[in-house]
Amino acid sequence: MDWDDFAKWSKDIADWGAQYHKTLRDRPVRAQSKPGAIAAQLPAHPPAEPEDMAAILKDFEEIVMPGMTHWQHPRFFAYFPANATPPSMLAEQLVNTVAAQCMLWQTSPAATEVEGVMVDWLRQAMGLPEPYTGVIQDSASSATLSAVLTMRERATGYSGNREGLAGKGPLRIYCSDQVHSSIDRACWVAGIGQDNLVKLPGTGPRYGLDAGALDRAIRADIAAGYTPAGVIAITGGTGVGASDDLGPILEVARAHDLYTHLDAAWAGSAMICPEIRAEYWQGVAGYDSIVFNPHKWLGAQFDCSVQFLRDATAQLNTLKIEPEYLKTTGAAVTNYSEWTIPLGRRFRALKLWFLIRAYGLEGLQARIRNHVTWAQALCEAIRGLDGFEIVTEPILSLFSFRCPGDDYTQQRLVDAINDDGRIYLTQGAFEGRKIIRVQVGQFETTRDDVMMVRAVVQDIWEQIK
Numbered sequence: 001m002d003w004d005d006f007a008k009w010s011k012d013i014a015d016w017g018a019q020y021h022k023t024l025r026d027r028p029v030r031a032q033s034k035p036g037a038i039a040a041q042l043p044a045h046p047p048a049e050p051e052d053m054a055a056i057l058k059d060f061e062e063i064v065m066p067g068m069t070h071w072q073h074p075r076f077f078a079y080f081p082a083n084a085t086p087p088s089m090l091a092e093q094l095v096n097t098v099a100a101q102c103m104l105w106q107t108s109p110a111a112t113e114v115e116g117v118m119v120d121w122l123r124q125a126m127g128l129p130e131p132y133t134g135v136i137q138d139s140a141s142s143a144t145l146s147a148v149l150t151m152r153e154r155a156t157g158y159s160g161n162r163e164g165l166a167g168k169g170p171l172r173i174y175c176s177d178q179v180h181s182s183i184d185r186a187c188w189v190a191g192i193g194q195d196n197l198v199k200l201p202g203t204g205p206r207y208g209l210d211a212g213a214l215d216r217a218i219r220a221d222i223a224a225g226y227t228p229a230g231v232i233a234i235t236g237g238t239g240v241g242a243s244d245d246l247g248p249i250l251e252v253a254r255a256h257d258l259y260t261h262l263d264a265a266w267a268g269s270a271m272i273c274p275e276i277r278a279e280y281w282q283g284v285a286g287y288d289s290i291v292f293n294p295h296k297w298l299g300a301q302f303d304c305s306v307q308f309l310r311d312a313t314a315q316l317n318t319l320k321i322e323p324e325y326l327k328t329t330g331a332a333v334t335n336y337s338e339w340t341i342p343l344g345r346r347f348r349a350l351k352l353w354f355l356i357r358a359y360g361l362e363g364l365q366a367r368i369r370n371h372v373t374w375a376q377a378l379c380e381a382i383r384g385l386d387g388f389e390i391v392t393e394p395i396l397s398l399f400s401f402r403c404p405g406d407d408y409t410q411q412r413l414v415d416a417i418n419d420d421g422r423i424y425l426t427q428g429a430f431e432g433r434k435i436i437r438v439q440v441g442q443f444e445t446t447r448d449d450v451m452m453v454r455a456v457v458q459d460i461w462e463q464i465k
């Protein structure tokens with residue numbers, strides 16, 4: 001394919017994209033295909049001869065598209081959102097086209113410098129004080145792993161990377177039982193071990209970690225010969241939005257000289273609204289590491305996870321490695337690959353730059369406020385359905401409910417709703433029972449889209465009960 005062909009196909013694909021988005025409401029939200037159905041339509045062996053782009057795109061439309069779940073659909077209320085706004089998509093087209101590796105300042109100075117400024121714009125937008133700097137990672141899972149490795153190295157006097165962990169008494173990390181599985185996995189991979197991730201029950205109206213219980217657990221561990229290494233707090237847990245009372249937890253962690261990480265992967269985007277910060281983020285300003293995903297609620301498409309660091313030194317001491325071929329000469333510069341586990345890195349800051357400029361902070365805040373308000377209105381509407389129960393009240397734009405009947409009936413209702421296709425919901429578990437989750441966060445959703453959930457739930461319930 002030459003570059004003139006590239007330009008033609010690229011324009012065709014842009015037209016296709018606009019049409020796709022304009023007609024998205026008419027498609028079922030969750031893919032309706034059966035397992036194996038897509039693979040069965042692909043040849044078992046790679047082609048030996050080149051194929052025509054027209055044929056490839058035709059197959060894309062006919063084979064691939066029916067097997068896609070539409071995350072940009074305005075009635076996507078499952079999991080968490082994965083918003084890809086038009087300006088962010090345009091930025092990604094440019095990034096794809098230039099296709100630079102942005103691991104060092106000199107391998108693309110603009111990528112490094114725009115990243116530094118975007119992290120700082122977001123720092124200000126989220127009300128974090130000046131010492132915070134940060135880095136853009138691919139995912140919250142990677143940022144959390146970086147933080148857990150930093151906890152490990154800090155607690156072992158930065159000897160783990162060099163000597164391994166043998167002979168270093170079990171390290172302990174503390175969190176509530178509402179944390180995301182990425183925290184468990186970070187502890188596996190970092191050599192801490194699942195058994196040394198101490199999960200305390202989430203309590204109170206937001207299912208948060210209890211600071212007194214945390215302090216007692218740390219003291220008991222020290223007495224038993226363990227080495228506490230860090231505390232992981234959450235704002236907006238995946239299941240039901242559990243949010244820790246940040247100030248008191250930080251105080252306990254600091255009293256024991258522990259490194260602190262805050263997982264706000266989903267809910268962090270809402271902290272661009274000052275009134276939401278006042279409600280959820282009191283005491284945030286001392287956490288050593290804070291992660292949030294603009295690729296969820298803010299409108300920057302995957303991948304884009306911002307990790308703020310109060311002082312980057314500990315993470316750099318943990319992850320920085322400088323073989324001869326990566327050394328650069330001249331003035332001191334930031335080389336972001338030293339802050340993270342992968343070496344190669346995409347120019348992720350460009351889509352933040354496009355996004356924030358195209359909507360302005362006020363445009364982004366307005367959407368988040370609407371989502372929160374509409375989720376509350378929908379929650380009240382579902383509470384009014386005969387025999388239905390709200391299990392967890394809205395935390396930001398996330399709540400959960402149950403229909404009459406046992407766990408099996410909840411799953412039957414969820415499956416029937418998703419087979420119907422007008423909306424998409426997913427199930428979760430809370431206090432040993434199956435729940436049906438609703439989150440509102442799709443960028444283009446309207447109040448009518450949100451309120452339609454009640455009608456669809458009632459309609460499908462009448463059919464299956």
Ligand SMILES: *Cc1c(COP(=O)(O)O)cnc(C)c1O
Pocket residue numbers: 080138139140141142180182236237238263264265266293305
């Ligand atoms: C989505 C989510 C994660 C994982 O995010 P990735 O970027 O997919 O790794 C972690 N924690 C919470 C609370 C989340 O909502």
